[in-house]
Amino acid sequence: MIGTLYIVSTPIGNLQDMTERARKVLADCDVVCCEDTRHSGMLLKKLGINAKKLLSVHKLNEASKADVIVEMLLKGSDIALISDAGTPLISDPGERVVQSAVSAGIEVVAIPGASSVLAALVVSGFELDRWSFEGFLERKGPERKAQLSRLKFSTGVTLFFESPNRIAKSAFELAGYCEPERRIVIARELTKMHEEIWRGTVMDISERFIAKVPTKGEIILVVDKFHGKISDPYGFGNTLSMLEKLFRSGYSRHDALAIVTLLTERGHKEAYDISLDIWNNR
Numbered sequence: 001m002i003g004t005l006y007i008v009s010t011p012i013g014n015l016q017d018m019t020e021r022a023r024k025v026l027a028d029c030d031v032v033c034c035e036d037t038r039h040s041g042m043l044l045k046k047l048g049i050n051a052k053k054l055l056s057v058h059k060l061n062e063a064s065k066a067d068v069i070v071e072m073l074l075k076g077s078d079i080a081l082i083s084d085a086g087t088p089l090i091s092d093p094g095e096r097v098v099q100s101a102v103s104a105g106i107e108v109v110a111i112p113g114a115s116s117v118l119a120a121l122v123v124s125g126f127e128l129d130r131w132s133f134e135g136f137l138e139r140k141g142p143e144r145k146a147q148l149s150r151l152k153f154s155t156g157v158t159l160f161f162e163s164p165n166r167i168a169k170s171a172f173e174l175a176g177y178c179e180p181e182r183r184i185v186i187a188r189e190l191t192k193m194h195e196e197i198w199r200g201t202v203m204d205i206s207e208r209f210i211a212k213v214p215t216k217g218e219i220i221l222v223v224d225k226f227h228g229k230i231s232d233p234y235g236f237g238n239t240l241s242m243l244e245k246l247f248r249s250g251y252s253r254h255d256a257l258a259i260v261t262l263l264t265e266r267g268h269k270e271a272y273d274i275s276l277d278i279w280n281n282r
Contacts, residue, residue, distance in 0.1 A: 003030070003073040005101045006080045007094070009087040009113030012218075013192035015046060017114045023047055025111050030077040033057045033069060035084045035093060057081070062093045066100040073106045080111075087115040091135045091161055117159055120187040120220040123197060127225070130156030137162055137170055137221075148177040153226045160221040164188075167219055168209040174223065175206040183224040189217040243275050
């Protein structure tokens with residue numbers, strides 16, 4: 001019989017958030033793959049789970065350990081994959097292991113539970129019809145600028161991880177990329193004893209964190225979507241020049257029209273007529 005790979009969520013702070021299903025899977029499986037065997041060994045002990053074979057799988061050795069894990073699964077071992085806290089693979093190791101297991105035809109089962117991303121999202125108070133998680137903000141360079149630039153006219157809520165020593169800098173930069181009244185929530189140490197949630201605008205948060213920087217803890221930034229429309233994004237001047245620039249950049253008429261009607265006050269019919277005239281006279 002081929003074993004099963006279980007992706008098991010563990011508490012992000014409060015041990016009472018451990019589900020009974022997750023506890024049973026960890027107790028019944030043959031091997032527990034984890035980032036830090038000492039940390040996970042203590043967790044299992046606190047959960048009342050007897051000593052297990054623990055296999056360290058972290059970002060530096062995951063590629064080599066993936067084949068070992070698949071071999072054990074093919075020989076019939078049931079294996080649980082956990083991270084130091086929360087749901088595995090979310091900015092944590094595990095993707096290579098899961099991909100290798102799937103390629104080998106091994107059943108992969110999710111045991112859902114605590115997630116700091118979802119916890120921060122649902123307490124934000126924002127509209128959650130569309131949202132995205134960006135992982136950790138890039139530290140510098142064009143990649144960081146691109147991440148922050150996408151927020152300017154974002155149509156959904158965006159979440160980031162950030163470290164305490166960089167939160168002041170990131171909050172200050174956000175104020176430069178978003179309108180001052182854009183709402184933001186910063187959640188720190190969710191479910192833990194020193195849990196804190198700050199709410200305000202990007203300008204409020206920027207001023208607050210310049211004055212006081214948290215010394216430790218996991219931090220999640222939740223940035224609200226852009227509300228409203230703008231009549232002159234990117235300095236195009238008007239609908240005509242906007243369409244002309246989009247066409248020159250290689251956009252199809254259909255895609256250019258969609259962008260214009262999304263970002264301006266122009267009605268679809270008016271923008272369509274303008275786009276048709278430009279397109280036919282190219």
